[in-house]
Amino acid sequence: MKQLFLLNLSLLVSVCASFASPDSCFQQKTSIPEGYTLVWSEEFEGKDLLPDLSQWWYETGGHGWGNHEIQNYIEGVVGQDTCALVSDGILKMIVKKIKQEVCSVRLNTLKSWTYGYFEARLKLPAGRGTWPAFWMMPTNGKAWPEDGEIDIMEEVGYNPNEIVSTIHCNAYNHTKGTQKNGTKMIPTAQSEFHVYAVEWTEDFIKGYVDGECYFTFANDKTGNRDTWPFDAPFYLKLNLAWGGDWGGAMGVDESALPAIYEIDYVRVYQK
Template sequence: MNTIWIALALMLTACGGDDPSPITPKPDVEVKWEITPATTQFSAKGEIKNIVVTANGDWTATSGQSWCSLTPDKGGNGQTLVKISATANPKEEVRNAEITFTSGKYSQKYTVSQDAGTIGNYVPTGYNLVWAEEFDAARLSSGKPALPDTQKWWYENLPKGTVNNELQTYVGGFRGTDTVAAIHDGTLKIIARKSGTDIISARINTIESWTYGYFEARLRVPGGKGTWPAFWMLPEKEQLNWPLDGEIDIMEYVGYDPGWIHASVHTKAYNHTIGTQKTARKEVKTAETAFHIYAVEWTADYIKGFVDGVEYFRFNNDGAGNKETWPFNVPFYLKLNLAWGGNWGGAQGVDESKLPATYEIDYVRVYQKK
């Protein structure tokens, strides 16, 4: 019996000797970065520049602005060549982006700057600014993009097929977590996107209306079969009496016809349903990749259409005092929308691989004579 207990004691002692020694944690090494060059400045037109990131550990990097991106966005111990890309600056002001390098609890900021963009001034002599929307609203406290200012704009909520057999549903800025009108980085983005089985988008309108003036917006349009962005005007008192009450199309674009923009007017006597609309088109090869200024000058005598200050459309008042040919003597309001498909936008089919599609608006401005 004593022999058995001695054997058990020896076994327990042996097992105890196999216990691993306590693991000593690795010392916390502070990760540091050295970035060359110390500062990076981009031209307004947009470009790609290289930086060299030297670190003593693994890291990731994020940009605080969508116009500035980097590749690769991670690295390790030693040197990493990183390409920073900046898109063209659509604003007449310098802008900055903050890149954050992170490794665990350690981080370091690196700021890049971009020169102010140059925007042409094409406003005719004698006109003064009376209304403007620059879409410069800051992000919300939640970090989400701001929506268009409801003191200036109102949304239309329309089911698909309501107008022109279009395929999208217009919603009031968002549906659930799907946003279709967002302001960030100094521009408004109107987005046509899939939401469940629907395609949703936005159609927004100014609360104010004007009779005569120079109306302009700086825009970049989306491409792809099915897209149909527009910047246009309808009369303030319009009661579904189209086309008698008139329509002014400052800019329309259909994605299946890339590089060509259109301006038109519609009246009872001149409209597309009877093939008599007054319209013109102009080639703008970079309409999808660059911002351009689209405008009309509307007076008691004529309506002129412009792209970047170049006139390409004109409709004259015939002076007959007939609403069927000239209904353009009452207040009109401005409209921005991105349609999907429809009689014109979908004339050659739609390509849903192009969704989401983004229509970008830098500003909208209204000028009138004193």
Template structure:
């Protein structure tokens, strides 16, 4: 009986070793392989933290409408002329902002972020609060790593939202055979309460045979592989990136015009997580990023990193409750655990490229 309970607890910890601010809706058999929790501390001067370009994310920049006649210019986190922070992290969330400012000939400035990692198959999830008002168009979506041609290479929209249609979220796939240009896109909508004032969990399971989208754990969209091996109908067998962006106006977002009084507009993201089948955190990387006094922890946990970098550290107890959540650039760190009860704990470190997790015991 006790062994069974321990196995259940360990499974819960593996699936949730990051600071889980909300219960994730993860299908059975999946393990966490990548996450950005946006828990960075503010800078010494009190300003929000910024997610650097070419780390976990890179910024797609430019204007020109992005194929949809959109009105914003995407900037690399901060506007060049006005010093506006449009991808700032504070109080445990990422705030992607759109502002009404002339910028390289465009009427607005905003952000489009792309993960540096890509994945083939998995469960992908964010918890977010969406901006409202006519003209806003936030999305959480995917394009292929080796993207060359739309719609042939495929697109997966995990969550899209247009502000003129409050509380209605969309999940859609686009392929050569199924896309909105020819009116054959495969899509579904879900009406939810308080999309603009409360956080909701948006998830997508992508396997070799089907794609399924969820809101708050409720399935509302399914697209199945027809098994023909035809890229025109199923291009979803190659690595895809994840994207977060806030567009303004455009062929869809701007159908009802743009309310200029709603700016600045904010798309608030609590976390982004990626899970894959039958993958425990300990199996994700061949070698730990750190050494520590795991077998001799009393008042201090001493962590030494094997290479220079920026590290995000989490410590949770065996029930998944977060005890420490910090970022550091030091090659060594000490974590005060003198007030913790005796027992087992889990330490995770993420440097933006690799993830390592190790269990330890406090005596």
């Protein structure tokens, strides 16, 4: 059970570090940086079939979300159809067609944090048009990109298994073509679970997959909010988009529907 895993996490990681093979203890490494302690987690092990709304809230609507996305985000269930299902300790986010409309879900944590190590164990959906994400936005944000955005993991179905970690701010964002990011090919991202994470401190933001750092963005220490607005509380977001400027850049394939984005857990550590 994942509860037992949490209780013994520190001991198990220490034991793993002593093994010759990096995958001797787990399929994916969970290299929590030194000095961090678990402060919040969602293990999706409750008896309810829907996400725990004491931990999460739904964003809803079908207005394109600034990226010309096609899906309508709903509150989990429409009639007998569901786009958010918890079973066997896994949250399944489902993008599907309901009465000629493509529907999906976008979930946000009620809690927010300033700095920490944030990770989730995910299996990505397949199909041209899918656009899964695990990311962060400022709790009191009033303007984008001035208030910042931290994308822990994104992937688009037309470029399967290439994962991306990105930051956006006023100086560095995709509307200017100046965004700062890292990419990595994970051949089994759509067929197996992997651990995606970001470490965010007052000095840097680093993106990880399975314990390996593949993206670093350093605070330039100039005090310029255009280049570093990352000093305020941010909350976590999980969503599965369909189409849009990036997800639909090569068109969409509706034969891929329904497509499923699976989340095993989400954990937050702080010093």
